[in-house]
Amino acid sequence: MVRLPYVTALTTLFSYGLLFAFGQLRDFFRRILDAGKSSNLKGYAPICLGLEDFYTRRLYLRIQDCFGRPIASAPDAWFDVVERYSNDSNKTLHCTEKTSKCLNLGSYNYLGFAAADEYCTPQVIESLKKYSASTCSVRVDGGNTKLHVELEELVARFVGKPAAILFGMGYVTNSAIIPALVGKGGLIISDSLNHNSIVNGARGSGATVRVFQHNNPAHLEEVLREQIAGGQPRTHRPWKKIIVIVEGIYSMEGELCKLPEIIAVCKKYKAYTYLDEAHSIGAVGKSGRGVCELLGVDPADVDIMMGTFTKSFGSCGGYIAASKEIIDHLKHICPAHIYATSMSPPAVQQVISAIKVILGEDGSNRGAKKLAQIRENSNFFRSELQKMGFEVLGDNDSPVMPIMLYNPAKIPAFSRECLRRNVAVVTVAFPATPLLLARARICISASHSREDLIKGLEVISKVGDLVGIKYFPAEHEKATSVEKKLKKLHSIALFTNTIIQLLLLAAGVKEES
């Protein structure tokens, strides 16, 4: 959890208050200046009324250059960031032709498959020539190729479940599967910090949604007991089914889910579990099989495991792995399977090749090396940052590490200063995080070498000093400051001693003479 010092909280609130006040002032003047002009809406209601887009107009646009930076090369360990300029204080940004080579600490490239790979890319190009870029058809009509069937079997084997089903986009996987599993009369209990796709899916399903405190199995048990005893709202009929949705690694906190405890609670109360492993599949675990392997949970205990191919496999799309009956049922009913274009064949081939590399089935040990590399890199980076005095969230072994910034002015300061020194970081503020808890999020990759990480640490340390985000100076720094104080006292004592001696000598000389 985040330890927020009082002074920091107060100053952050004050900063937001000031920004809000200035925003209102500018809106006021804008209203006066526009009162004379006739509106060009001609009777249509405006797209955003009143304060709906206040945050966008008055806060986000001022620091717009920190977000959405275009790149001109593959998102590998080093990439080219396109430079942009603005003529009207960040309201519109224009790209230039110049690019600057920066260290990439922001892309989701956990195993280094983002750039052209020696094993994967030739196979992808071959599948492009054979199957072309798209099948132009839904999976149930004419979009089912041999590659799709092969990948479903491979994913099921990799994750440790009997069967799997593919979708072309990770976001759609969540929003279209949850309504197919539970409808009106069911209950969804989801973690309070779940991703937007899960929230949308839960809302679209028509079931009742309850939230439990982030990563707190005791509170989950409380909520379960209360809900089962109470039944459906108003009618008090018993619930048809209860699904608990958690994520493997939470992308804004870098924390691992407390999976064994949550599974134990769910088993006790006969609730179904749905695990979203978007960030953890391929990135954690001894052989890359995700949070279940890392925490020692049997995949058969989790009812439905969901994941995406965007982060660790360098492709696009998502999958659901579960028992054969559930997958057959989903193939029959899930709208994303029946109405959506099937996954692009080259992307499917990329995932097949990536999984083969991870499992070692391509005949080399690159997979094992990559997995060891990312674990080593994450642990090294995290411990170094903590030694420097930054407030870093997240558990050990997790490749996602947020560094707390808190103050809204530090967000663009950190981002721009790092970019000036050729390090590209991602800063996140409201609404992706709570208002007071803005942060910079680092994503480590297996393709970062030790020198890259050391350079990154140097730059972040320097910028951290400039911006003032080293909230918890470490112990040995305190010790050195004590030493420094002692040294100072010592030198003052020596000095005073010398002066007294001189005075005494002068007096003595006087006395003598």
Place this chain on the structure above:
Amino acid sequence: METVLPVANATAAALARVSAMFNAPLARAVVFGVHIDGHLVVEGLLIAAILFQLSRKSYKPPKKPLTEREIDELCDEWQPEPLCPPIKEGARIEAPTLESAAGPHTTVDGKEVVNFASSNYLGLIGNEKIIDSCVGSVEKYGVGSCGPRGFYGTIDVHLDCENKIANFLGTQDSILYSYGISTIFSVIPAFCKKGDIIVADEGVHWAVQNGLQLSRSTVVYFKHNDMVSLANILEKLTHGNKRTEKIRRYIVVEAIYQNSGQIAPLDEIVRLKEKYRFRVILEESHSFGVLGKSGRGLAEHYGVPIEKIDIVTAGMGNALATDGGFCTGSARVVDHQRLSSSGYVFSASLPPYLASAAISAVNHLEENPSVLANLRSNIALLHKELSDITGLEIASNILSPIVFLKLKTPTGSAVADLELLEIIAEKVLKEDSVFIAATKRSSLDKCRLPVGIRLFVSAGHTESDIFKVSESLKRVAASVL
């Protein structure tokens, strides 16, 4: 008379005594300078009684929360339903497996077939130039983009693709989405919130319905492609309603309906929209690159200036033979989506090779407008050939590349209809090596239009292909129906 008088005298004397008592100086006590009359005592007692009753709580049976043991018992007794219901016997789940590119001729389960199940309208699958540009992209950028648009997932090909589409259509700006169906169900909730009014066609496909449900606005459906029904509903909604100035109002239609092959009459819709001040959201997945003299879509087909349509969305998985989707309109419309559209902000961006495929496809369309003429002649030929088929009739528009065949005499249940159509599709594939698809419906879909067989005509089909499919269908339909 004699008894009455003494009684009357006695009563009068008694009354006089009582009144004397009341008027006696003793009763006239003076407390703190205030004269206390007798009636004040009675009133005081009444007020005391009322206050006493008011101060007592009304009787409620005591509420006891459930004890831990009772909750334990309830939890033990509760039995959930199974996570998925058992599948019915004989339900078809596995689709035929393709072993080569889904062009006009493809290989299914080992044999060569003529392919009418892929919406490859311009025949761009297998096009050499497009594949070369994709190969170049894969070598330069890798396959995936590894990040959402806000966090280093914006690659220069995305920006080029957005500019290209905006220039092609003549709008101010456009925005790319990473998946076809996520386009429409992210756009609608970005603009329509709780309290807004949406008027939508009842035949819109599932993705649009999902967007309408996620937006939580008030949705009113009008009869499929019926402008009279639309006009009536618009009139009813705006009649006498003074608050309509502040409420956002939208009409959602598709250019070519996936569920029926009909084409929306855009000129009539624009006339109604301007009269009643609604904004139009037009879903052009199947008409972009197909309708209009140069393939610019429904607006060009009807000669309506593109500025009059507020929001145009399209999936690129059809004519452009790539994946993903885009949304275009005025600069205000597009800018608003960059921060408030969930499918754009919270999802990884489109793989760069698909964006370069889109750019090459639009280039190809600009340079070779003759493919549209091929497509139109193929559709016309197919219509002519299928006009005398037994048991099925064409329900789609003559210009639509989706040729929709529905049963002349439906059995009454959509499931039974679908069974018949699937039998026809299987027989056609097995006996004549023609690959077609019957429309499958998910049970979560609210559309009630009839099911049918959809034939996707492509500009890459030759005349012999068209003859083959029509003969095969006629033969099988005559034998089955």
